[in-house]
Amino acid sequence: MTTRQQIRSTKGVSLKHPSGDKRFQILDATMKRHQYQQDALIEILHKAQELFGYLENDLLLYVAHSLKLPPSRVYGVATFYHLFSLAPKGIHRCVVCTGTACYVKGAAALLAAVEQSAQIHAGETTADNQLSLSIARCLGACGIAPAVVFDGTVCGHQTPELVGDRLKEYLGKEQ
């Protein structure tokens, strides 16, 4: 890289991010890798959520402007998929699969166990911000049903006891 290119590229970055927030630089790099293609929206929203934890309106607008997509389209996509969250999430995440296979294998009891011990419903976050609970419709892991995702790791053959133990770890940290 020549000095001039270096200057230009640093200039570009500083122009785009007066906030100085490094995460935007990473997000930019991801969009660049996808050549700012509009059909890479879902991948880019994934990256944005991974970086920022959730998809704030400003962030959606930033993605919309960068990909030259209408804001309403970006918002529509972000609210269509359960995996995207527009509100802040807790430190730990628990996703109970309530797809057909898991349901047959007792997902309802698992969900009830989590709701009971965390005192929240699916779609909510505990007051101490330790845990967010959500449900999903088939994770594609029916062979190990009933399945629960703890912090991004799919765990199969779950029982209310196993789930309870894991939650104790998560929720106990505060005490």
Added chain:
Amino acid sequence: MAVKTLTIDDRLVSAREEETVLDAAREAGIHIPTLCYLEGVSEVGACRLCLVEVAGSSKLQPACVTKVAEGMEIQTNTDRLQNYRRIIVEMLFAEGNHVCSVCVANGNCELQDLAIEMGMDHVRLEYQFPDRQVDLSHDRFGMDHNRCVLCTRCVRVCDELEGVHTWDMAGRGSQSHVITDLNQPWGTSQTCTSCGKCVEACPTGAIFHQGSSVGEMVHDRARIEFIATARQKQQW
């Protein structure tokens, strides 16, 4: 330009190969009910009111997105279709909050017209009474989500004719709803040019001119079609 010959309700009809069953039927003066279809913008096949029977297939096909084919035999108004259409209209009524007697579009509403056409004297399904919002933040227009049938006609006119894509659909399933920009009040939209096309396009009283009272909201659909085709037909 290849021409296809088909029969619709036992009548021989010819159509250009790029035409849909709906186009062919309309040209022949055969009425097929529609709701999400809007002359001048793309078709989405969302409402399923235009379903027709095609001989040799057990699957019903939406006329607005089905291309004509040689020798096709179409039935547009069998008992089965009439029954399905009535159920669809009943579902639309049960899903939203449609109170014609206080609606700005009373007497000028495509949903109401369909209900009359289907002979819907009452709704056999359980009303959902969803909790929906009204947005009066725009200077000139209003949006009442209670009356929205999610046909996406507003989304398509705004995107395809006005070119600013203010509207889109958000959420999924029973939570689906139309939004302006980032689900913000319409009046704060950065993209809306206040052109009014969505107001003309909406089949119900969901989008209306501010200040209209019961039955005063008259939509001018011909205007949408004119805007879409005037240039190519050199009507300016």
